[in-house]
Structure formats: C-alpha cells, structure tokens
Amino acid sequence: NAGVTQTPKFQVLKTGQSMTLQCAQDMNHNSMYWYRQDPGMGLRLIYYSASEGTTDKGEVPNGYNVSRLNKREFSLRLESAAPSQTSVYFCASSYQGTEQYFGPGTRLTVT
Amino acid sequence: AQSVAQPEDQVNVAEGNPLTVKCTYSVSGNPYLFWYVQYPNRGLQFLLKYITGDNLVKGSYGFEAEFNKSQTSFHLKKPSALVSDSALYFCAVRDGGNKLVFGAGTILRVKS
Numbered sequence: 001n002a003g004v005t006q007t008p009k010f011q012v013l014k015t016g017q018s019m020t021l022q023c024a025q026d027m028n029h030n031s032m033y034w035y036r037q038d039p040g041m042g043l044r045l046i047y048y049s050a051s052e053g054t055t056d057k058g059e060v061p062n063g064y065n066v067s068r069l070n071k072r073e074f075s076l077r078l079e080s081a082a083p084s085q086t087s088v089y090f091c092a093s094s095y096q097g098t099e100q101y102f103g104p105g106t107r108l109t110v111t
Numbered sequence: 112a113q114s115v116a117q118p119e120d121q122v123n124v125a126e127g128n129p130l131t132v133k134c135t136y137s138v139s140g141n142p143y144l145f146w147y148v149q150y151p152n153r154g155l156q157f158l159l160k161y162i163t164g165d166n167l168v169k170g171s172y173g174f175e176a177e178f179n180k181s182q183t184s185f186h187l188k189k190p191s192a193l194v195s196d197s198a199l200y201f202c203a204v205r206d207g208g209n210k211l212v213f214g215a216g217t218i219l220r221v222k223s
C-alpha cells in the first residue's frame with residue numbers, strides 16, 4: 001500500500017516549457033487534489049476532483065490544467081511555465097471529504 | 112467562506128514541557144477541523160480531526176486537540192514535547208463539500 005505517489009520529485013523548467021505532474025493513489029479514494037506550497041502562504045488549492053469524471057477550480061487555477069484519468073490518477077499540467085509557478089506541488093486524496101492524505105511533493109523551479 | 116487562523120508563526124518549547132499550537136476558525140454551520148504535521152522535505156501527515164462529539168480529540172504521536180465552540184478555537188496540545196516533534200503544523204477546516212482550507216502554518220521548535 002503505497003498511499004499517494006507523485007512523479008517527478010524534482011524538475012527544472014525554462015520559462016515557456018510545458019510539463020505534466022503525475023499523481024496516483026491506491027486507497028480507493030474518490031476525491032483528489034492539487035496544491036501548491038509557497039513560503040508564508042500555507043497550502044493553496046489549485047484544482048480538485050470530487051469524483052472520477054469531474055474537476056473543479058480551486059483558489060489558484062490560472063496557468064494550470066488537470067485531468068482525472070481514472071479513479072486512481074490525477075495529473076496536473078503546466079502548458080507554459082512561468083517563474084511565478086516555482087513552488088512545491090502536492091497531490092492529496094480523500095474519501096468523501098474526510099481527512100486528506102498527501103504525496104511526498106514535487107519541487108518545481110522555473111527559470 | 113470558511114477560514115482558519117494560526118496566530119503564531121513559531122512556537123518554542125523545551126523538551127519535556129507541554130506544548131500548545133493555536134488555531135482559531137470561522138465557519139458557517141458545524142466545523143470539520145483537522146491538524147496536519149509536515150517534516151522537512153516531506154508531504155503533510157494527518158494528525159487528528161474533529162467532526163462531532165467529545166471536545167477533546169486524541170490523535171497520532173501523543174497529540175490531542177481541544178475544540179472550544181465559544182472561543183472558536185481548536186488548539187493542538189501535547190503533554191510532554193519531544194525534540195522529534197519539531198516540524199511545521201497546519202490547522203485546516205473543511206470548506207464546502209470535499210475541500211479543505213489551510214492556515215498559514217506554525218513552526219514548532221523543541222529544544223533539548
């Protein structure tokens with residue numbers, strides 16, 4: 001039981017490049033989330049998926065897109081990376097709005 | 112909208128002493144409240160939650176939290192701090208459906 005896994009762990013991009021962050025959970029949770037964590041800002045919700053087949057914007061969705069590929073997988077795409085997207089990205093999952101379980105994070109630097 | 116506030120950026124405590132990390136909340140309706148811990152370069156780990164029932168909630172690693180409706184607070188406590196408790200702590204509240212809103216976090220430093 002791996003819980004929530006994320007790939008890659010680290011990534012460096014140049015401004016304008018694109019990439020996809022991958023997330024998978026093996027806990028049969030129906031809800032999945034993408035957050036970014038910046039110093040002094042806590043965690044801010046980018047997008048979430050309450051159930052398979054649905055996605056909704058969170059607090060800071062601009063510059064991002066998501067895909068809920070199936071019940072297990074939820075990916076986050078940056079189409080044209082900007083330095084303001086330098087952050088640590090966390091994926092999480094939960095069962096019907098109860099406590100969320102987090103992945104180890106992806107540290108992204110955009111130069 | 113629901114919100115939580117963590118009024119202290121950092122809390123310092125000596126090993127063996129009791130610790131308290133403060134959280135206040137603002138919600139419409141009944142609050143669903145959570146505490147998480149984050150160790151350096153790691154994801155957040157769930158510690159405990161309050162949904163309903165007893166105002167004193169027990170969680171992982173010897174932590175507990177006291178829900179106080181009149182003061183709209185949900186403070187995290189531990190009777191005897193360990194150096195290994197040093198970490199970043201987040202309070203969170205459920206916000207409509209399946210989302211959580213997090214506080215800015217409190218750094219806990221336990222000195223030996």
